[in-house]
Amino acid sequence: MKEAIGEARKAAGAGEVPIGAVIVRDGQVVARGYNRTETEKDPTMHAEMIAIREAVRVLGGWRLSGCSMYVTAEPCVMCAGACILARLDAVYAGTESPKSGAAGSVRDILTSGVLNHASVYEVGILRGECAALLKEYFAALRK
Numbered sequence: 001m002k003e004a005i006g007e008a009r010k011a012a013g014a015g016e017v018p019i020g021a022v023i024v025r026d027g028q029v030v031a032r033g034y035n036r037t038e039t040e041k042d043p044t045m046h047a048e049m050i051a052i053r054e055a056v057r058v059l060g061g062w063r064l065s066g067c068s069m070y071v072t073a074e075p076c077v078m079c080a081g082a083c084i085l086a087r088l089d090a091v092y093a094g095t096e097s098p099k100s101g102a103a104g105s106v107r108d109i110l111t112s113g114v115l116n117h118a119s120v121y122e123v124g125i126l127r128g129e130c131a132a133l134l135k136e137y138f139a140a141l142r143k
Contacts, residue, residue, distance in 0.1 A: 001070050001072070001092065001094055001125045001126045001130070002126070003020075003022045003029055003032065003070065004020040004021055004022050004032075004047075004070045004071055004072050004094070005020060005072055005094070005126065005129060005130065005133070006020065007020025007021060007022065007032050007033060007034040007047060007072075008020035008034060008035075008047070008072045008130070008133050009133070010034045011034035011035040011036070011047070012133065012136075012137060014034075014036070014038075014039055015038060015039075016034065016035040016036060016037065016038055016039065017035050017037075017134070017137060018034075018035070018072070018133040018134060018136075018137050019034065019035045019046070019047045019071065019072050019073050019134075020032070020033070020034045020035075020047050020071070020072050021033050021034070021047040021048045021050070021051040021069055021070065021071040021072070022051060022069070022070050023051050023052070023054075023055040023064065023067050023068070023069050023070075023088075024067065024068050024069075024070065025055075025059070025064075025066055025067045025068075026066070030054075030055050030058050030059060030067070031051045031052070031053075031054035031055035031058055032050075032051055032054065033046075033047040033048065033049070033050025033051035033052075033053075033054060034047050034050070035047050036050065044078065046076065046078065046079050047071060047072075047079075048069065048071055048075050048079035048082060048083065049078070049079060049082055051069065051071075052064070052069075052082050052083070052086050055067060055086075056086070062085075062086060063086070063087045064086040064087055064088050065087045065089060066089060067086075067088055067089060068088065068089055068090040068091070068092065069083060069088055069090070069091045069092065070092045070125070071091065071092070071093050071094070072093070072094040072095070072130040072133065072134075073093060073094060073095050073096075073097050073101075073130060073134060074093045074095065074096050074097040074101035074102070074103045074104070074105055074123060075091065075093070075097075075101070075102055075103055075110070076097065076100045076101070076102055077100075077102040077107060077109060079102070080102035080103055080107075080109035080110050081102075081109055083110060083119055084109060084110065084115050084116075084117050084118070084119065085117075087117050088119050089119060089120060090119055090120035090121070090122070091103065091110055091119050091120070091121050091122075092121075092122050092123075092125050093121070093122070093123040093124075093125070093130075094123075094124075094125055094126050094127055094129070094130025094131070095123065095124075095127050095130040095131040095134070096123055103121050103123070104121070104123070
């Protein structure tokens with residue numbers, strides 16, 4: 001999660017919502033991403049989507065079985081859906097996203113069992129640090 005937090009700090013430095021993600025396989029980081037929606041003017045440029053795209057390129061296939069994602073905040077509907085479609089084994093989030101989370105907060109796409117795949121999901125890894133990044137960003141934005 002520390003690696004994902006580093007990616008989130010890059011997003012914050014670029015004026016983006018500070019969310020970062022890394023994908024790990026066999027204990028090695030194979031892909032990383034941080035939010036770039038404002039920079040790229042593209043609503044799909046979430047940290048998770050960028051990391052998935054990079055992992056697919058690096059590993060040479062769209063099925064990311066054997067991989068886990070560490071992301072600083074609970075994925076949204078788009079990102080949770082992409083995690084399922086990519087067949088990620090597990091998704092580990094730093095903190096909940098009570099307004100847009102799709103892993104239990106608003107919806108449950110990752111573990112519902114309704115789709116053709118389900119990922120293991122755990123939230124709360126370095127929760128305080130991950131939540132603080134978001135709180136600081138939105139407090140500054142409101143000023």
